[in-house]
Amino acid sequence: MHALLLALLSFQDSTYELLVVSGDFCIPCKQMAPTIRQIEQSGVRVYHVDVERQNSIARAWGAEVVPTLIVIRNQGGRYSEYRRFVGITSYQTLRAAIPSPTPKQTPPAPKPQDQQRDLVEWWLRNRLSVVPDGIGQ
Numbered sequence: 001m002h003a004l005l006l007a008l009l010s011f012q013d014s015t016y017e018l019l020v021v022s023g024d025f026c027i028p029c030k031q032m033a034p035t036i037r038q039i040e041q042s043g044v045r046v047y048h049v050d051v052e053r054q055n056s057i058a059r060a061w062g063a064e065v066v067p068t069l070i071v072i073r074n075q076g077g078r079y080s081e082y083r084r085f086v087g088i089t090s091y092q093t094l095r096a097a098i099p100s101p102t103p104k105q106t107p108p109a110p111k112p113q114d115q116q117r118d119l120v121e122w123w124l125r126n127r128l129s130v131v132p133d134g135i136g137q
Helices: 002-012 027-041 055-060 091-097 112-126
Strands: 014-022 046-050 068-075 078-086
Touching: 014 027, 027 046, 027 091, 078 091
Parallel strands: 014 046
Antiparallel strands: 014 068, 068 078
């Protein structure tokens, strides 16, 4: 009974965020920009990783092709990969893959100038505890 309660509580504390690995040189990435904006406007927190400037983050998450879109499950500060898309992905497909948060779970919308700092803080805080699926196997 106790384990079931903990499992339910941990599910309720989960939020889903999107990690977008792209590059300025990438035409499909530019084509995805309106879709990513729509996702952000729907209330999903989006982290942008430039494959040329933040290559270590892209490599750690196993992003070998751009664009790579990774739906991340944030469970009380523990991050894990939930779903992954490589290449151009429609808004409907991407949005359907991201569980909708309840009002309690809705994270505050980040200010654009804070997104880069948030990503760096997130990476530094989690780089030792996060192991993306497929890394080291």
